[in-house]
Amino acid sequence: MSDISHLKPETAQLLLLSDGERIEKIRSDRWIGYPVAQRILRKLEDLLVYPRKSRMPSMLIVGESNNGKTSLVTRFCNKHPAEDNPEGEGIIAPVLYIQSPPVPDEARLYNTLLDSVFATYKANDRVDRKQFQVVKILRYVGLKVLVIDEIHSILAGPINKQRAFLNVLKYLSNELQISIVAAGTKDAFRAMQTEPQIANRFEPAELPRWTLDENFLRLLVSFEHMLPLQLPSKLHSKSLSARLFTMCEGNIGELSRVLSDASVEAIVSKQEYITPKILDSIGWVTPSQRKRRLDTGAR
Ligand SMILES: Nc1ncnc2c1ncn2[C@@H]1O[C@H](COP(=O)(O)OP(=O)(O)OP(=O)(O)O)[C@@H](O)[C@H]1O
Ligand SMILES: [Mg+2]
Incomplete structure (x- = not known):
């Protein structure tokens, strides 16, 4: 098995599961004690x-x-x-x-x-x-x-x-x-x-809403520890963290969904880690874009 130091020991255990079972775990609730x-x-x-x-x-x-x-x-x-x-x-x-x-x-x-x-x-x-x-x-x-x-x-x-x-x-x-x-x-x-x-x-x-600071980077590291992907994504790297922050607009629920969708895609595509390309491919619509669409649709 490749280096799995990006995972918590409990998460590393999940790598033994089938792809379908891993996806189910990714879609389940998680708790991060930020x-x-x-x-x-x-x-x-x-x-x-x-x-x-x-x-x-x-x-x-x-x-x-x-x-x-x-x-x-x-x-x-x-x-x-x-x-x-x-x-x-x-x-x-x-x-x-x-x-x-x-x-x-x-x-x-x-x-x-x-x-x-x-x-x-x-x-x-x-x-x-x-x-x-x-x-x-x-x-x-x-x-x-x-x-x-x-x-x-x-x-x-x-x-x-x-x-x-x-x-x-x-x-x-x-x-x-x-x-x-x-x-x-x-x-x-x-x-x-x-x-x-x-x-x-x-x-x-x-x-409060999250800001793009040390705490947010730590939160990304915690998510990475808990998402059962075989390879490290380095979510806290400068480019990925900025990208993820823009996508979630500082909301943990949105972040959790972006990362779940991207992790599922990483498994399905056999890439096994989250890349900017994967983030492009999940058809993500930010909360403000959603709201704008609703507002213009309502008119
Ligand atoms: N501590 C956490 N660790 C990991 N994920 C979290 C955490 N807190 C929230 N989330 C993620 O964010 C999502 C939204 O969280 P939650 O349902 O607690 O929000 P809420 O503030 O109660 O929203 P609402 O006001 O709409 O009820 C959760 O489904 C979960 O995926
Ligand atoms: Mg609630």
Whole structure:
């Protein structure tokens, strides 16, 4: 076998698979612990061991679409899965993940929470009964951190409903003495800033767009370590890194897709490493080009 020092040992193992299986691996989720994400993860871990008190710290993870919010909170949740309760019925769940309901609706939030712990409930029960059930069950499962992804969904409702929804979150946090970790776009951040009692409980943590710097080059090296290609591509080289940066426009989701598409092409073409020519051949359309096409198409 050729030199495989461009791969992590676990990735090198994948070279033994068939081309089809390697392609499947390339298309699967990966996790790279880049510095900003690691810093936020450490903060989330701190929340988990924070002593319970009447006013618990909460966090809002802010970032544009496709820039790693869900991957980050999922990473945290997977580290702390629910387990069977050895001393009673049901589960112990220090961390729970839900997606915000698509509109700021208290009853739907309760339904989602009850579903997340597999509780049975009457869909048309009164909202105060559901709230009582939610508080009782979440206390019973020992919840410590509630993760609510896609919190910007609340913007799909009128201001008074948004406000009421945020107040429910504050109520749950106070009543259960839990931290809430919300993830959403800048618009959600702005909406939450307008409510002082929410703003001062939710510490913002940003997943910013990437810039073409040392950190981006390190990210490329990490991707290369994890993509099972037989030969080194040197993604961090000056020309390839600049090219990849232009293609992804500083967005990790876009970068991940470019590199997946290019890696698949590298396998199919038997080249076994990513070249500028391969990047030309994948028919990549940058996010801004996509948006421009949509805008002109809409006219
Ligand atoms: N830490 C990471 N390591 C490797 N790949 C990542 C990482 N974070 C994100 N990605 C890639 O970026 C893609 C988009 O990430 P993710 O779904 O977490 O974004 P998001 O911010 O939640 O987007 P949206 O706002 O649209 O829900 C993922 O499918 C994954 O391929
Ligand atoms: Mg997401």
